[in-house]
Amino acid sequence: xxxxxxxxxxxxxxxxxxxxxxxxxxxxxxxxxxxxxxxxxxxxxxxxxxxxxxxxxxxxxxxxxxxxxxxxxxxxxxxxxxxxxxxxxxxxxxxxxxxxxxxxxxxxxxxxxxxxxxxxxxxxxxxxxxxxxxxxxxxxxxxxxxxxxxxxxxxxxxxxxxxxxxxxxxxxxxxxxxxxxxxxxxxxxxxxxxxxxxxxxxxxxxxxxxxxxxxxxxxxxxxxxxxxxxxxxxxxxxxxxxxxxx
Amino acid sequence: xxxxxxxxxxxxxxxxxxxxxxxxxxxxxxxxxxxxxxxxxxxxxxxxxxxxxxxxxxxxxxxxxxxxxxxxxxxxxxxxxxxxxxxxxxxxxxxxxxxxxxxxxxxxxxxxxxxxxxxxxxxxxxxxxxxxxxxxxxxxxxxxxxxxxxxxxxxxxxxxxxxxxxxxxxxxxxxxxxxxxxxxxxxxxxxxxxxxxxxxxxxxxxxxxxxxxxxxxxxxxxxxxxxxxxxxxxxxxx
Numbered sequence: 175x176x177x178x179x180x181x182x183x184x185x186x187x188x189x190x191x192x193x194x195x196x197x198x199x200x201x202x203x204x205x206x207x208x209x210x211x212x213x214x215x216x217x218x219x220x221x222x223x224x225x226x227x228x229x230x231x232x233x234x235x236x237x238x239x240x241x242x243x244x245x246x247x248x249x250x251x252x253x254x255x256x257x258x259x260x261x262x263x264x265x266x267x268x269x270x271x272x273x274x275x276x277x278x279x280x281x282x283x284x285x286x287x288x289x290x291x292x293x294x295x296x297x298x299x300x301x302x303x304x305x306x307x308x309x310x311x312x313x314x315x316x317x318x319x320x321x322x323x324x325x326x327x328x329x330x331x332x333x334x335x336x337x338x339x340x341x342x343x344x345x346x347x348x349x350x351x352x353x354x355x356x357x358x359x360x361x362x363x364x365x366x367x368x369x370x371x372x373x374x375x376x377x378x379x380x381x382x383x384x385x386x387x388x389x390x391x392x393x394x395x396x397x398x399x400x401x402x403x404x405x406x407x408x409x410x411x412x413x414x415x416x417x418x419x420x
Numbered sequence: 421x422x423x424x425x426x427x428x429x430x431x432x433x434x435x436x437x438x439x440x441x442x443x444x445x446x447x448x449x450x451x452x453x454x455x456x457x458x459x460x461x462x463x464x465x466x467x468x469x470x471x472x473x474x475x476x477x478x479x480x481x482x483x484x485x486x487x488x489x490x491x492x493x494x495x496x497x498x499x500x501x502x503x504x505x506x507x508x509x510x511x512x513x514x515x516x517x518x519x520x521x522x523x524x525x526x527x528x529x530x531x532x533x534x535x536x537x538x539x540x541x542x543x544x545x546x547x548x549x550x551x552x553x554x555x556x557x558x559x560x561x562x563x564x565x566x567x568x569x570x571x572x573x574x575x576x577x578x579x580x581x582x583x584x585x586x587x588x589x590x591x592x593x594x595x596x597x598x599x600x601x602x603x604x605x606x607x608x609x610x611x612x613x614x615x616x617x618x619x620x621x622x623x624x625x626x627x628x629x630x631x632x633x634x635x636x637x638x639x640x641x642x643x644x645x646x647x648x649x650x651x652x653x654x655x656x657x658x
Contacts, residue, residue: 227555228554229551229554229555252557255554255555255557256557259555259556259557260551260555262548262551262552262555264548266548266549266552268549268552268566268570269569269570269572278553278556279556279557282556282557282558282562283557326556327555327556330557
């Protein structure tokens with residue numbers, strides 16, 4: 175995609191546990207797009223996200239974030255990490271109020287009190303939880319908690335948002351709400367989103383491009399419409415049509 | 421003296437704040453308090469670090485800590501005695517039969533408990549909290565602090581359990597303290613002595629105070645846990 179700024183470039187990335195779980199020769203992602211990573215269980219989708227977010231170290235390979243190589247210097251590495259964030263499938267909220275949860279990343283980055291309040295209030299309104307600012311996070315429903323997690327993740331306006339099956343455990347109404355929030359983010363900011371999902375229908379609804387991962391390798395990557403209407407690889411077609419046994 | 425007389429006399433000693441009883445109680449609280457503060461300062465960071473490490477990398481340390489959690493007080497007392505006796509490595513310090521020796525022995529008992537229980541508490545939820553804090557941009561120190569703060573109920577439980585262990589033990593403080601009146605006599609050693617002498621009223625009185633201390637501490641912990649909306653339980657959704 176000429177002209178668009180490259181946000182992430184992955185080259186020759188290899189990760190092994192007891193076997194090789196990931197082997198990505200090359201992956202280039204551009205600013206302002208929503209990428210969907212689909213594939214069967216054990217394909218390496220979550221591992222890829224965790225490596226990108228520097229929660230897990232790759233055994234080999236390079237990742238370039240915003241044109242910069244993944245530094246081994248702790249301070250540079252922290253600076254890089256602060257430009258992205260990951261929302262897990264299992265929502266982990268801190269034992270404090272909804273407001274404090276959303277404010278966490280802003281406080282970490284040294285935002286002033288007034289700015290924190292302004293941003294948190296705006297986000298609470300966007301995720302439909304304005305009335306729950308003072309509620310303890312432990313009292314929220316699953317859908318509310320995941321919306322708080324999303325608000326917390328985008329509060330500091332990361333350049334790269336990683337979503338690991340963020341709607342896997344939600345009811346249809348909350349799934350729709352989360353998808354709308356993600357699409358609103360794309361519309362209103364230049365954020366790049368990488369979303370791992372098992373739900374091919376969701377990938378079709380939300381993403382601009384799809385990456386089909388199988389056995390740790392990228393089988394196919396392309397525009398969502400093309401992947402869903404005319405996949406090049408038969409395995410992609412089989413997965414999308416639910417014919418892949420795994 | 422009948423048992424009833426003993427109990428009544430025990431209450432009289434407590435209500436009139438008998439100086440001898442008061443001195444013993446205060447020294448007990450000082451010794452066990454100091455031991456638990458030291459154990460907390462050392463054990464919580466150590467337990468947090470171990471809890472956040474991959475379990476397979478700390479297997480041997482885990483086994484050692486679990487073993488030491490069940491360390492018999494007399495064994496701890498003997499080890500500290502040998503260390504502080506004239507021929508011991510630290511004999512030159514002249515600490516044997518002093519409150520410092522008693523604190524040292526109690527630290528040997530409480531430290532593995534505080535460390536081990538903190539480690540277990542952190543391990544149950546620490547990894548996901550650590551990752552959450554890191555993904556939100558926290559550096560190593562803030563991440564560790566977030567994990568400790570989030571696991572505070574487990575850690576408080578570890579500290580209370582450690583305190584319960586040391587304030588009630590008799591073997592270690594008897595060996596390294598010597599049960600010297602006015603210097604190293606604490607509640608448990610005094611109870612042993614007074615029971616042996618047939619002075620049940622003082623032993624019963626001390627026993628009641630010991631129970632009351634337990635009750636107050638556990639009530640505080642219970643209230644603290646109950647006041648949190650999740651009742652002190654882990655808050656990982658789904």
